[in-house]
Amino acid sequence: MANKYVKGKNFFGFIQRIYTIFANSTRRWEILKDNVKAWSLKSLCQTHCKIRVESVKAIKLQLVGVREALLQIGEKDNDAAIASEATSLAEKELDDFEFLRLIERKIWFNESSTSEEVSFTPKENFRVNYFLFIVDQVISSLETRFKQFKEYDRVFGFLFPHNLRGIEDKDLKSYCHCLKKALKFEERSDIDADELYIELKLFETLETNEFSNPIDVLKFLKELDYFPNASIAYRILLTIPVKVASTERSFLKLKFVKSYLRSTMTQERLSGLTMISTENEILESIDYEELINQFAIKNVRRASKIVG
Known part of the structure; x- marks a missing residue:
């Protein structure tokens, strides 16, 4: 969210640049330690808010020491580009942040x-x-x-089992036509509203009280194979992405991926392992032998070693 605000984006980029200058050299890190005693600088983390706060606090509460360390690097470092950037950060860019x-x-x-x-x-x-x-x-x-x-619930909410039971006929027909309109593209729709209404009314006459969610309903409809419009409606209902869930799911997965045994992994590796853990169903469906062969045949020498 901060990245959508220009000042916020520039500020966090500024924090990361300071950390990178010191972290890429043990000699520069020693200069930092000589000037900053309390909190160590940390890299910004895209997935862990606490670490992001600590990254800012380390500079905010030790600004004088950090500035002095940057000035020393500007005077002593053999890399002209690093020395120039450190001096610029200390003497000019630090003053761009009014707070x-x-x-x-x-x-x-x-x-x-x-x-x-x-x-x-x-x-x-x-x-x-x-x-x-x-x-x-x-x-x-x-x-x-x-x-x-709310818009999602307005269009698809009636398909949930607890809403479908006991719904009045006129309301059900209205919902079916509303769904048809929502799924319409270039004068064509994925469903027929009247046929969907008939299928749902027929579905209500079956023993459906045990269904608690749309997934169970779709499995049941696929077995019967004579509810085409209802099947399409439930498939669309279950495949519409809920964007906010991906972020919440990522944070829940972090506790499995980043344990105390992996506390020093880089951000890139953490993001990769989190993605693998989140999308484990896709990973399990991959044919590793085929993937290895495809990787090997792209290079003759590699193929001779791997494929044999």
Whole structure:
């Protein structure tokens, strides 16, 4: 969410650049340790919010020491590009973030104050111009996503077993026509509303009280094989992606992937293992022998060693 806000994106990029300069050299890291004693710098993490907070706190609370370490690297480092970037970060770019220093704001004509100007402390400026702005963006995004859920429920909600039972005929027919309209493209729809209505009414006469979710209903319909419109409707219902679930699922998978035995893995490896764990069903369906052969035949020398 912070990446959608220009100042927030630039700030977190600035944090990562500082960490990269020190982390890519043991000698530079020693310079950092000589100037910064309390909190060690950390790389930004895309999936773990706590580490992201610690990355910012380490610089915020030790800004003087970090600046001094950057200046020393600018003076002593043999790599001209690194030395120039370190000096630029310390002397110029650090001042681009207003909340790191005291700033002043003019009073509006309708504000009551005895002075013409008021001062923001760095903490107040960060809260007003960064934190609250990003919180507003989060709230707006959540409201948009809940609107998507409401629209999803309006179109497909009647197909859920607990909603389908006891629904009045006129309402059911209205829902069927609404679904047909939603699935319409270039004057054609994936379903016929009237036929869907008849199939669902027939479905209600069967022993369906044991069904608790749309997956059970679809399995049952596939076995019968004479509810074509209902089958299509339930397949679409179950394959519509719910975007927010992917993020929640990723965080739930982290506890399985990043245990205390893997606490030092890189972000790239963590993201890869999380994806493998999340999509394990796809991974299990892969034919490894075929994958290895396809990889090997792309290079003659590799093929002679692997395929034999």
